[in-house]
Amino acid sequence: xxxxxxxxxxxxxSWDTDGTLEGLYVETRNVTVRNGPSAGRAKLLFDFHLxxxxxxxxxxxxxVLRSKFREELKRRGKPEFEAGERxxxxxxxxKEGVNGVYxxxxxxxxxxxxxxxxxELLGMSDERESGEESADGDDGTIPx
Numbered sequence: 804x805x806x807x808x809x810x811x812x813x814x815x816x817s818w819d820t821d822g823t824l825e826g827l828y829v830e831t832r833n834v835t836v837r838n839g840p841s842a843g844r845a846k847l848l849f850d851f852h853l854x855x856x857x858x859x860x861x862x863x864x865x866x867v868l869r870s871k872f873r874e875e876l877k878r879r880g881k882p883e884f885e886a887g888e889r890x891x892x893x894x895x896x897x898k899e900g901v902n903g904v905y906x907x908x909x910x911x912x913x914x915x916x917x918x919x920x921x922x923e924l925l926g927m928s929d930e931r932e933s934g935e936e937s938a939d940g941d942d943g944t945i946p947x
Contacts, residue, residue, distance in 0.1 A: 813850065813859040818906060823893045824862065826851030828884045831872075832861075851890070862892065871910045878916035889913035 816824055829850040836844050847864035849872070862868065876882065884890070891911040897904050 813861050816851075816860045816862045818894045823891065824851065824860070825855075825889070825891045826853050826860065828886065828888045828890050829859065830886075831884075852887075865906065865908075867905060867908055868892070868910070871908065875910070875912055875916060878919075879914075880916075884912075885914055 829852055832848045832850065833845055834848050836842055836846055847869065849862040849864070849868070851860050851862065852858075853860060872884075876884070890913065893909045893911075895907045895909055898907050
């Protein structure tokens, strides 16, 4: 794929030949694809700096990566990743989904949001902790 207004000092990361990416986050760009099956469509590019060889690479958005990046920012309650944040993206193979085969990834963020607590996963709110009854009438006591 090629894009309009793409910087010439970056190369596209290839999951097939490059494997796991360990880079420092630079930015996310919205670009228009010029050639190929996605020509004319807007797609996101995630830009990284590779400290090992002092180069810059771009990673094309996939549904999986978009979802994992979005969820991480949502958990952080922030609109942006930290410039220079170390992010490791590891391809974990392909999976069969409703819309066909897709590539899956594990993504590790240097400044990852804390994992949700059990109380948060259970949907417990501050009102429950203060002794108020929930909307379903359950006051949290054991009925025996």
